[in-house]
Amino acid sequence: MPQIFSSRADRLLRMAMLAALAATLLASVVAFAHARFGGVWALGQPASQPIPFSHAVHAGGLGLDCRFCHAAVETGPQAGMPTAETCLACHTRVWNVTAQFAPLATALAQDTPVTWASTHRLPEHVRFHHGAHVQAGVTCQTCHGQVWEMPRTVKAEPLSMGWCIDCHRDPAPRQGPVEHVFTRDASSGPPPEPRFGLAAHPVLHQGVSVSALTNCSTCHR
């Protein structure tokens, strides 16, 4: 009985398998690198905003405190966005360029919300509490970068799970005194004592001290 497959077919099969393996490996390497490439996380990409707002002018040039506009950042889960009233309180007097502020005027007249575009939105299955992080002494620029130098607001850090958990495993280097959270110089001084939050209860797991901050349920819902 003759051979069904020639020796050439055998060689072809081996080469095809090898090529498939190489392609899989290459794809994995590319994917691995791609996931770590800033563009995937929209780093440095501004979003289209209704008003050409510049943090560089307001926070950098004028030196406004973050909390002037993001009023709920110390207490709430969301930092809060300024109301049209807040913006126009100043801008009816200074830099009163009507065309630019049309979305604010419309919002005020019709009592509808102003729709900004989020550059730091976390996925749905993640919860984040601004107030808890402020209380832990994490400065704004740790996550948001040097916003006061951004003419158009962009993402400075990937806010990926790996990036978050790096800090949650060992938060101390990125913590400072609570009163330094809103300052712009590198914070110095001891971090606040964790008394009531999750970090207050370190857990011994198989003899290793683990921070409760690395639980799935700490960030995921």
Next chain:
Amino acid sequence: MSASVALAAAGCDGPEEHGHPLHARARGTEQEAASYASVLDLEGLGRGVLVRTRGGHAVKIEGNPQHPASLGATDIFAEAAVLSLHDPERSQRIRHDGAPQMPRQLNAALAAARDALPPDGAGLRLLTGPLASPTLARLIGEVLNLYPGARWHRCDPLADDAALDGSLAAFGRPVAVLPDLARARAVLCLGADPLGPGPAQLRQARDWSVARRNGRAAGALPHLFVAEASPSLTGARADRRIPLHPAEAESFARAVAATLGVPGLASSGSHAAAAGVAEALRSAGQAGLVLAGRGQSPAVHALAHAMNHTLGAAGTALRLTAPPMARPERMTASLAALVADMVAGQVTHLLILGSNPVQEAPAALGFADALRRVGVTLHAGLWFDETAQRCHWHVPLRHPLEAWGDSRAFDGTPAIRQPVTRPLVEVAYEEASLLSALLGTPLTARAAVTATWRDVWGEESFESRWAEALETGTAGGPAPAIAPPLDPGWDRPGRPPSTGLTAIFAPDPGLREDAQNAWLQEMPRPMTGIAWGNAALFDPQTAERLALSPGDEVELILDGRRVLAACWPTPGQAPGCVTLPLGGGRAAAGAVGSERGFDANLLRPADGAWLAGGLEVRPTGRRAALVATAPPHRPDGSGAVPRLRAGEELPPITPQASLHPSWPQPGRAWAMVIDVDACIGCNACAVACQAENNVPVVGPAELARGRGMHWLRIDRHDHPQAPAASFQPVPCMHCEKAPCEPVCPVNATVHDNEGLNVMVHARCIGTRTCSNNCPYKVRRFNWNDHRPSLDTARRNVEVPLRPRGVMEKCTYCSHRISAARSAAAVEGRALRDGEIETACQRACPTQAITFGDLNADDSAVAAQRRDGRSYALLEHLGTRPRTTYLAPVVPGDTT
């Protein structure tokens, strides 16, 4: 493939979130979540609620602790109201003969209709549902003053006219009986269901549980006797349940009354159980109470009044007040008079406000046919329903959560209803503005309500009292107690009882007028386990005689009227009775509510009677499409629910040996204790869980295949001795040695350091091994992608939507835990015991669910764990569940 690898490496998220809208309010302070006090009506009477809104949308209903008809709890109807609000099938357009119209066309038609009315308004009729709203009552009164020839009729298919007749016989005036179950020591329910669904359920269930808690502490439990034909929630928890054919009810009541020595009895009756019941009532004295319910004759209601009078219960176990309803009258007579006038051609203009008489009135009354003889008919309602389709004009109404209004609770406590969301239907009208338009002075509902209360409170104190009423959710106190003397000739024996197989019409325990509500449709009815439909409840002997098994189709014939229904043999049903639930078999209730079960209104006699003798049953030999999540009889053979006599204690829960390594639990240890003795099986917790956690609805076909998604199920266990049933809510047990965890190939279910068994949806690959290994069967699998139907403005954004192919389960409301923990950290304080309330705990009318930190010795949950009634489900498996139970206590000495 590289794309999928890249997505896997990137965790499936990231770029697509970039640039999503971030809304900033125009003015005011940034307030993402807020809660408003309001009131929702059931059968015309209000229950106070707090409506949680998020970004301006109503997302969750919770009870208002300051309202006497809620006390912080909710029932299934209040919980589900938020789904009806967002129902995409709600009527969106003004219609004339079914065709969409503009508001100005309606206004022109209304103006023409008003001009066509004679000056005294003869021929004008108003038809509403039952209502206790002071403002609507005032406006209707003004309409009747302006048009003396006009009449106001009501369609209330669930009204108990016999109760009105009974109080007229006993006291010569309409009287509402408000039982105080917290103080009653012996209660006899003659067909009454104080723990069952109704406008006073939350209050009565709380009072009952308080009495039991006090009774357990004092070593003397109050007695609860229930004599009824069809099993009810009250009957399930009664110390003694007497299955009673309605024909025997009067005789039984007379026998009890005679033993109690009630004066003025026209005749005596006899029943074997009467002496024991009467003895318990007599020894309770002023703390004895007799309640008569729907389906009883006026004579039985009068007997109940007379027995309470003899016991001296008024002031202790009950309070008599004027009825909270506006202008009490015989509702069936009211509707019958309207139909008679319509047939006689005396009605030229008919305005139907928020009622659906074509569906809800007995078909034998012929309302739909009579409607054709009316010149101009206008229907205002939430849905384009059966009545709307037969009226000339239809106007969409605002949902109660969108409109101003007011209401009264069952005890007369008034409350203001405030809108909690922008109207979701642009053109929708408010009832008050339609009525005021009829008066020629169109007012907004807010103006009408403020005008009512400005009159009540006076100009000077109005502003402060108005603000206080909106803040607290009540606008005054309960109605004052009255003490009418018993009419000497109170006893007017009823007509002789009907013979043969008796049809008993009853409200469906899980449905009212909103059959369109998928949460209510899919929630298994507590006593039968039937969902997405209904069935005729037979007693097992009759079913056996007719060779019927559960789910067989039968033809029911009553006076020549016929309907096809499913048969459901129900243990505890009195022999010779067939219970027919009202509210099913709708023709025009949208995709959700249409054609679910059969319509008992097709059989109901024209006079709206609750009972009818001479029912014929013909098996068709076919099977009916019936979905039930439990068999008719579910005996507790495995002893899942241990039952104790007063004073007995169970052995303490001791940890079993385990192969899994033990791990230290410093910090907090979340745990839940559910008191089975307090659970009445009302399903409020399950609907609350569904609303809070974005739990999908799967529909009848999937539910029948066991693919229901409820995170919290309520198991009913039947017992041969009273109480006849125990209800055991089963959420995730959060086992310390969780069997689900080691079998997961991808580590998608893990423990956190506070003892929560966490489900990581993003990791789950859907092997379902965890569910197979779960001895409690509390894990639910997403067989389909339910996200499109859930991703609406109603969803709770705190809880993510789960994609197809992943497991999900109870989280102990971990988002509430996290929110409370963050809030406490921000305020720089420790978490307080009781600060975290799970959604099920918040809803429970009897406070049967406790949640807290087991490691804190002074916490409520730790104290309950130490209770002698504490037991764990399937304790011998060594799973060490964090959810444990308190065993029910059975009566010791009642015979």
